[in-house]
Amino acid sequence: MLRGTVVGEEVVHVRADAVRNRESLVRAAGSVLAESGLDVPVAAIADRAGVAKGTVFRHFASKDELVVTVVAGLIDDLAARAETLLAEPDPLTALREFVAAGVELQARDLAFCQVAAAAEQQVPGLTDRRLRLEQIADLLVRRAQDAGAVRADLTGRDVVGLMTAAYQGACATGDPLRWPYFLSVLVDGLHPTGQDGAGRTSDRA
Amino acid sequence: MLRGTVVGEEVVHVRADAVRNRESLVRAAGSVLAESGLDVPVAAIADRAGVAKGTVFRHFASKDELVVTVVAGLIDDLAARAETLLAEPDPLTALREFVAAGVELQARDLAFCQVAAAAEQQVPGLTDRRLRLEQIADLLVRRAQDAGAVRADLTGRDVVGLMTAAYQGACATGDPLRWPYFLSVLVDGLHPTGQDGAGRTSDRA
DNA sequence: ACCTGAACACCGTTCAAGT
DNA sequence: ACCTGAACACCGTTCAAGT
Secondary structure: OEEEEEEEEEEEEEOHHHHHHHHHHHHHHHHHHHHHOOOOOHHHHHHHHHHHHHHHHOOOOHHHHHHHHHHHHHHHHHHHHHHHOOOOOOOOHHHHHHHHHHHHHHHHHHHHHHHHHHOOOOOOOOOOOOOOOHHHHHHHHHHHOOOOOOOOOOHHHHHHHHHHHHHHHHHHOOOHHHHHHHHHHHHHOOOOOOOOOOOOOOOOO | OEEEEEEOOOOEEHHHHHHHHHHHHHHHHHHHHHHHHOOHHHHHHHHHHHOHHHHHHOOOOOOHHHHHHHHHHHHHHHHHHHHHHHOOOOOHHHHHHHHHHHHHHHHHHHHHHHOOOOOOOOOOOOOOHHHHHHHHHHHHHHHHHOOOOOOOOOOOHHHHHHHHHHHHHHHOOHHHHHHHHHHOOOOHHHOOOOOOOOOEEEEEE
């Protein structure tokens, strides 16, 4: 375990309790935010972590930065799942499972759900993670396109957007558990256009 | 204009400035919330309405109740639009235009957008309006089903959810203006299943 | 070097005083 | 009967004091 950090020419010592506190805070924030969402008081997180409220702001510039740290971890987990799905033999199954994983994450973690639904104002500090996730999603999409299973104009970014769409749509219904139905509607909408005429609206070339 | 209200056996007088203030507040809240979203201070609304902060709470029990009043009006407008679309000759066009109207409302009004995306916790006090909207949507759906244009298992409630899904999905992409693409994917997903095998996932009978 | 809790700012809500 | 603005409670953030 690294206890020292080089800053410029001098080595500053990082205290052991500081390391522990930071870890406690991230862990506590992870579970509290998942359960209660973005609106929980910082005090609730500090309490569960067993530190004073002020300590939160020694490790994170703001409540938002703590939230970003937690959510970034969740996005990374999802990206890792996407990478393992690249090994799945059927490209369309892989794509569908990826979207399902994203939807399930929203269902399981209220804070992630709220961040994903932060319509309009994108959360800054999360764009790089998002981008990486979209790039891996691009690989999944390309495989499915090569197999002729999905629209040629679909992008990884769109797929990530569709994860949000499916869960938010189900929630708007008043019954979040209906998300598999929304997912199926969305996935059906992804197939290549021009096979039959019933309601196809290919707005883009 | 009715200036008196009967409460029990006695008539209580409603002052003219009270009527004006209430109207000003609703109008001011409508524009301020549309621009700045649910997080604007009550003071900003009171300012634009030209009243003191305390006056807001004489007319509305809480900030939430004012928000609900404004959003209820927006939902009613959307319901009216749906009713006129019942006269549209082509059932699928009518359905698509209804969804488009809902999406455009989210794009135009940040507060409505945020309420629609209030994943998980449904806003109480809005459920009756929602229900009425869903019932009208049911009529639009049934017409489209009779024409064989959409899935047999689709409901008006689902369609309302899909409005949220389309816009939230586009927003999650970082580019809300992409919503027409998401709309097209969704609408494509609505067509009857079982015509070709490419990626159909009929999770429900 | 970091923790702590008191202090501050901001915002939703209440209420005593005024008309 | 209603408006007003001062006062209160809550929560994010800062900071002086302690170790």
